[in-house]
Each structure stands twice: as C-alpha cells, then as structure tokens.
Amino acid sequence: MKFDVAVVADLCLDIVFAGDVTPIYGQVEQFVEDYQVELGGSAAIFASQLTKLGGRVGMLGTVGTDPFGNLLLQRLQELGISTEYIQPSPLFKTSVGLGLARGKDRAMLTYKGSLNDVTAERLRDSGLLEKSGHLHIASYFLLEQLQSYWLEELKLMKQTGITVSLDTNWAPKENWGAVHGVLEFVDVFIPNEEEALRISGKTNVEEAGAWLSRFGCLVVIKRGESGAMVFKGDAVLEYQVPGSLLKGLTIADTTGAGDNFDAGFIYAWLQHASLDECVELAMRCGTGSLSAMGGIAAQLTQTKKQLWNRLSVEAWEVLWKRILMLL
Template identity: 25%
Template sequence: MCTMVHLLVIRKQALIHKQEITMRKFVSVGVTILDILGRPMNAIAANQGSELIEQIRITAAGTAAGPAVIGAKLGLDTTLIGAIGKDDMGAILNTMLVNHKVDTRYLQRYGEMPTSATILAINSAGERPNFHALGAAFSLTIDAPMHNEIVAADHIHWGGVGLMPGVPDSLGAEILAEARANGATVTADLIAPGDHTWPALEPLLPHIDYFMPAAEEAMAISGATGVESAAAWFLDRGGRGCIFKMGAEGSYLATAGETAYIPSFPVQVVDTTGCGDSYCAALHAGLSHGMTLLEACHFASATAALVASGLGSDAGVKDFDSTLAFMNAHRPQAS
C-alpha cells in the first residue's frame, strides 16, 4: 500500500493543480457511437419470448466519445470531434454529451446516414457480446475550424486509427505534428484493427506521445508474442511511448527511458465496456494535474476499474477528486 507520506504528496499535487485543470483543453477525435446496454443477459429469449433484466442504459461510446465523457467528468475542458446522423439517436447522443459538459460544436451531422450504434448484451460474468450497426461515425472529415481546434489543445486523443477514411493519414500526421509543436500531449487508440491499421498508423506514430491499444491488438500488428517485444517493435519504428491495456492483468508502459507494469485495481466486475477508453482519458487528466507518467497510469487504471464496476462506458466515475480518493484507498502493490 502507499505510505501516508506518498498519499499526502499525491493529494497535495492534485490541490496545487486543481485550478490549473480548468484551463486544460482536451480534444478527442474519431469514432462516436451510441451504446445501448442491458444486464444481465445470459441468453436471447426464443421466438417472441421476453425476459426481465435488472438494468438498461444508453451511453456515449466509441474511441472518441467515450474518452470525451470521461475527460469531462475528470475536469478537462473537453471538445469532441466526430460524426453522427441527423436522427433521433444522434439527438439523444448529443444531449447526453452536452449534459456531461462536452463541447459538441464540431460534431458533424449527416442526414443521409444514421448514428452509429451498438447493442451490448452484458452477461452475468461481465462479458459483452454485441451487435453493431454501421453509420456516420466512420465518415468524419476534418475542416479548417476543426483543425484549428485540435492544434490549439493541451491534450489530444486520436481515437480510431485506421477507421477514419475521410481523414487522410498525411493530414492526420500534419495535424498531430503541429499540435505537438504547440506543446500538446497526444495519445492514440485503435478500434477493430486489421490489415488497414499499420499503414494508417505508421505516418502518425512519430507524432503520438503514447500509443494506447489493447495488448492483443499491439501484438497482432507487430507480430510479437509479448508486450515487451511489441512495445520495442513500435518504439523501433518511431513511436515515442506505448501504454498497452491488459484488462484484469493491468497495463504495460514503455518509453525510451522507462518501462513498468501497472497492476489493475480489484473490483467486482459488472461490465468492461469503455474501460480502455476511460484509461486513455484519465491518463490525460492525471498528467494535467502534474502527475508523473507512472502516477498517471495508476490513476488511469483506477478510473478503468471504476468503469468496470457499473454498466456502460462512464459508469462509476464521478469526478477527479473521488477517483483520486479511490486510487489512494485501493491502490494495489506492483508485482
């Protein structure tokens, strides 16, 4: 467990930087989806049968909207850049984002396409078979006002590398290079990686501070058999840092000067939807409060654990202070 001195240092850091956090601009770019979740759903009722379940929720999700909500909850001044449809689902999604204090001025709205949406049937073990309907999320383009919004940010998350066909890889690299030159911290994540992923990621990688996929995704792209060799593969190809998310096993951090395994926080798992997305946003929140990179990873791990304790991509997370308190009270020892 952390010593009392260590806990006081972390709390002092948070208090010192609490005023500064209100000035930190976080822009999350990419895939924006509406999730419809129910639990527990251990089987689909046959024919036209029905079954009572405990809970149904709708949440903002996807590798851009999910981090945007968590970032806003953790006190970042958050803007979402993504695409939705001009339909009821899009209207509901926009309302939820605004209620979470996410700036949606740069959400593109397409009349000819529905809002991308996923139905997730969460079973008693917290597993989440899902049914996805493609829609406007993958039609995002970036115009001049969006470009300016991104490069002026303090923190940027590029959510959905390889699944933004309307954003040429050369444009993405140009935007992220300009943002980093302006002092931004840049992270990036994947969704549904495949053969298309590495060609899209390669030009972006030198302009990403922390590449943050799931460990199995990183190993699939690199061909490596472990997280350490996968991280080395990306660093050898221009990556600045990697943080691989490993579910219940925690996460792995690798930069040119630092490597570490970060343990997960033990919780009763209800639903793991959005845990990885919340980790990405929480890393930015931790760094914005003056935490070291390693401390920010522990804070991100605590945030992901809170999300896993409830239903949906933002469950369990209230604000920065309560998440910090959870981290301090429940932080596991590194192995």
C-alpha cells in the first residue's frame, strides 16, 4: 500500500483568537490576548500528527485559488504531507475556521467555501482509497455531500479488508441520526462525550457507549480532563489522564485536541498495540497539543524507536497495576 491511512479533508485555514471575552454586538470592541493562523480542519490536524508519528497519509481535499489556499498548500508541504490529491478550486474561496478560545472551551464559526467542492466523484476518480490500508473519516457532518457515498462505499470496503475509523465531529444541523447507517461498517468510532450522547440519544456516557458498541465497532469516547472510556462488546474500560501529562500543563487552546487523540490512537491501533498502549499514546497526543494555540504547533514528534520504547514501558506499568488490583 502507498499509504497507511487515507483521509478526506475538511481542509481550512484556522484563525484562532484567545481571550477571556464573549463577543458583544452593537459595535463593541474588545481586546484578546493572542491569535494564531494555522492549517486547520480535523482531517488535516489528524494527518499532521499521524505523519509526525511516522505514518504515511494520503489526503484528498480542496482549496481556493487565493492567498489562503496557497498558504495551506505551503503549510502541508512543510509538514511533509503530500499535496498530490489537493485540488485548487476556481469555484469557491478557501474554507476558513474562526475560533475564540477561552480557557478549556472554545466557540467556532466556519465558512465552508472550498469544502463544497470535495465530492464523491473526485474521490472515486482519485483512486486514493485503493492505495490505502485504512480510512479515517473526520467531519462526517460537515462534509454532508459525502454521506450517501460513505454508506455505499463502506459496505464494499468492509468486504475488501480495508479498516475504517470515524470521528464525526459536531453536527451543525443537529442531524445526529444521519450517522447511524454507517456505524456497522466502522472498526473504530472515536466521538467525544457530547457527540456520543447526541448520536445515541442517551443521557450518560455508559449508556451511550453500550448503545454504540452494539453496531460492532470498538467505541472510544473522549472525555477531556476526565480521560476516556473504551467499549468493546460487553467490556468497558475506563482510563484517567496520567498525572504526568497534567503536571505543569497550561492550556492555551483546545483546538485539535480530539483530532490529535484520534491520530495517536489509530497509529498505535494499526501497529496492533494493546488498548492500553493505544489510549496512552492517544492521551499523550491529545494532551500535548493543549499547550499551544492551534492544533498543530505542539504535536508530539518522536522517532518510532523512541515512541515504542516509551509505549512498552508505560504499557507494562499499566498492566502491572491492573494485575495488582486483581490480587
């Protein structure tokens, strides 16, 4: 395979402002503390982190023929992500995401623009999926024009042995049930807690995870500072964020933390690591990204040898603690 993972990108330019303010209409001007302009979109952040861990990513997307589009292409090249399947569109301006980060929360506005030109026809013609062993779907609701295509294509992929992971992200139209039809064809589903509750219609994370796992997928629910819960069949595992990751951590921005978590988990999962190892790496990637604005700047970068040496040590520590609890 040419690529370890294929992604279809909600590629945009992220402009993130940080400050303890709430926008006030009526021409009220307020100051913010900082800002960052960076490569954005869940799939792009995921692809960047996976690449830094040593994975090979094929990414299909669209940008406008404008300065923002040129900036995104340049940034992808700097990050070592192939632009072979990134197509400039003369029909739309480059998509832009505007975020206002305040402590552990953020508000987001998105101009879709070039995202509208990411089509099923382009994806079919590219042949990208045939060159990849795994597909990661991000922004399922944002790229709504692909939803019927995924329902058709994922059935075929299941038969050919290509594995699939999914992080829907937020549903701007609140049409959460639109994802139900594809879940049975997904191997790893990685929503955050609020998304899991809304998709399942349940009132707590335990019921949501149990309901989602009935589709047959491994369900990993991200819970922010509360860690993560993993549901596999009837088994439920709960993971806390290690104190070593929180010690001295100052949160600059939560943008991309969930996407970086996804990348860490999928990278380890594709290496046939244990669930403990997958979650450990996921938490390192997700928590590490919090220390800088934007989803890219503070991503984990290590050689494969450094990465797996540390993973093995920490996974054995987790396993030993579990054994002691059973004694």
